[in-house]
Amino acid sequence: MQRFFRYSTSNHNNLEQNPKHKFAQRHALNVYNANAIYSFIPKNACSSLRTTIAHANGLIKDKSEFNWIHNNNSTFIANLSELIKAKYTFTVLRCPFSRLVSSYLDKIVTRDRIAWNYIDVHQRNIDIEDITFEFFVQSMMKPHVRNSDIHWRPQKDFLVYEEYDDYFSLENFSNVENTLKRRLGIKLIDARSLTKHGADQYDFFDGRELWKLKPFEILTQKLNGKIPRAVEMYNDELKNLVINSYKNDIDFYKEKIGSETLMFT
Numbered sequence: 083m084q085r086f087f088r089y090s091t092s093n094h095n096n097l098e099q100n101p102k103h104k105f106a107q108r109h110a111l112n113v114y115n116a117n118a119i120y121s122f123i124p125k126n127a128c129s130s131l132r133t134t135i136a137h138a139n140g141l142i143k144d145k146s147e148f149n150w151i152h153n154n155n156s157t158f159i160a161n162l163s164e165l166i167k168a169k170y171t172f173t174v175l176r177c178p179f180s181r182l183v184s185s186y187l188d189k190i191v192t193r194d195r196i197a198w199n200y201i202d203v204h205q206r207n208i209d210i211e212d213i214t215f216e217f218f219v220q221s222m223m224k225p226h227v228r229n230s231d232i233h234w235r236p237q238k239d240f241l242v243y244e245e246y247d248d249y250f251s252l253e254n255f256s257n258v259e260n261t262l263k264r265r266l267g268i269k270l271i272d273a274r275s276l277t278k279h280g281a282d283q284y285d286f287f288d289g290r291e292l293w294k295l296k297p298f299e300i301l302t303q304k305l306n307g308k309i310p311r312a313v314e315m316y317n318d319e320l321k322n323l324v325i326n327s328y329k330n331d332i333d334f335y336k337e338k339i340g341s342e343t344l345m346f347t
Contacts, residue, residue: 085166086244097162106242110165111158114139116266118170119160123240124232125181125188126174126252130273138268145271165242170265172248174258175237175335178328179321179345183312184281185233186218191297191304196231203230216293219320222327237331251335253343284309293320313345321346 089102097103111120113135120135122128132151135158136142142150160168189196190213201208203226208217221227222234229235248265250258259270275283287308289295292315303309316324325332325346332344341347 083247085168085171087165088238088241088244102239103242106240107162107165108156108159109240110160110242111135112139112160112164113266113268114158116170116268117168118172118266119165119168119242121171121173121241121243121246123173123175123237125184125234126176126237127255127258127274128174130271131174131258133273134262134268134271137271138266145273148271148273170248171243171246172250172261173241173246174250174252174255175339176252177335177344178237178331179316179324180252180312181237182219182222182234182324182328183215183315185231186215186315187300187304187309189231189233190218191300193297193301196233199231200227203227211296211298213297214294215315216320219293219323219327223323228327236328238334249338251339251343253339281309281312286311288314291317293317316346 087103089100089106090097092102093100106121109122111122111132112118113120115138120131122132129148129151132155133142133145133148136148136151136154137144139158141154141157142148188194190200190210193210197210197213200213201210204221229239232240248261250261259272262268262270284304285308287303287310289310292310295310300310335344
């Protein structure tokens with residue numbers, strides 16, 4: 083199968099000066115013994131897959147050493163030759179509605195350094211407690227905000243190839259484990275219980291107009307082991323804003339995965 087690159091002709095500069103291609107290339111990782119490429123997209127189980135690849139490449143022995151991955155995002159980046167010669171390519175997509183909620187709960191509510199970067203993007207004209215989920219989604223209508231951080235940047239931006247051999251979905255994650263074992267002979271290391279990012283690590287709390295809750299109110303619940311259900315963070319206005327802001331991602335997800343696992347259709 084001949085592979086073509088998604089962004090190589092987005093401009094006619096030298097490829098090293100092509101920002102779209104270079105961004106996608108930085109997220110394409112080698113699985114060396116299998117001559118495979120994995121394009122990682124933040125918030126799409128990438129910690130589990132980066133841990134799996136670190137183990138497959140012989141850099142860590144087991145998941146107890148998974149923290150190694152956080153300072154080694156660039157260790158397995160593929161060069162142009164490796165990208166061209168890859169025998170197998172794959173990536174994991176996620177429902178854009180779900181991914182946005184996850185980014186908010188992980189990065190804004192918990193006051194991660196990324197939350198302060200988000201405030202910087204707003205010229206520090208907002209306070210951390212101003213960033214309700216409603217405010218967060220509304221801000222994604224602005225391209226410079228939407229592209230300001232990899233955890234909510236559109237998923238298509240991370241894909242270096244026009245086509246991949248396999249597109250998996252986070253919503254049917256068991257397919258990843260089965261296919262990697264069959265095609266590459268590697269065992270998936272599921273690190274979600276270690277990162278505490280997955281919704282399956284929490285109970286749920288109920289409430290009205292959850293999209294208006296202040297981050298500290300959600301954080302208090304989260305510290306007690308509870309988070310809001312992702313679907314209940316949206317009203318009709320916010321659904322439509324995401325549909326407009328992430329139209330390309332939603333259409334791409336429908337094309338490669340289908341509509342059944344989208345939060346809203």
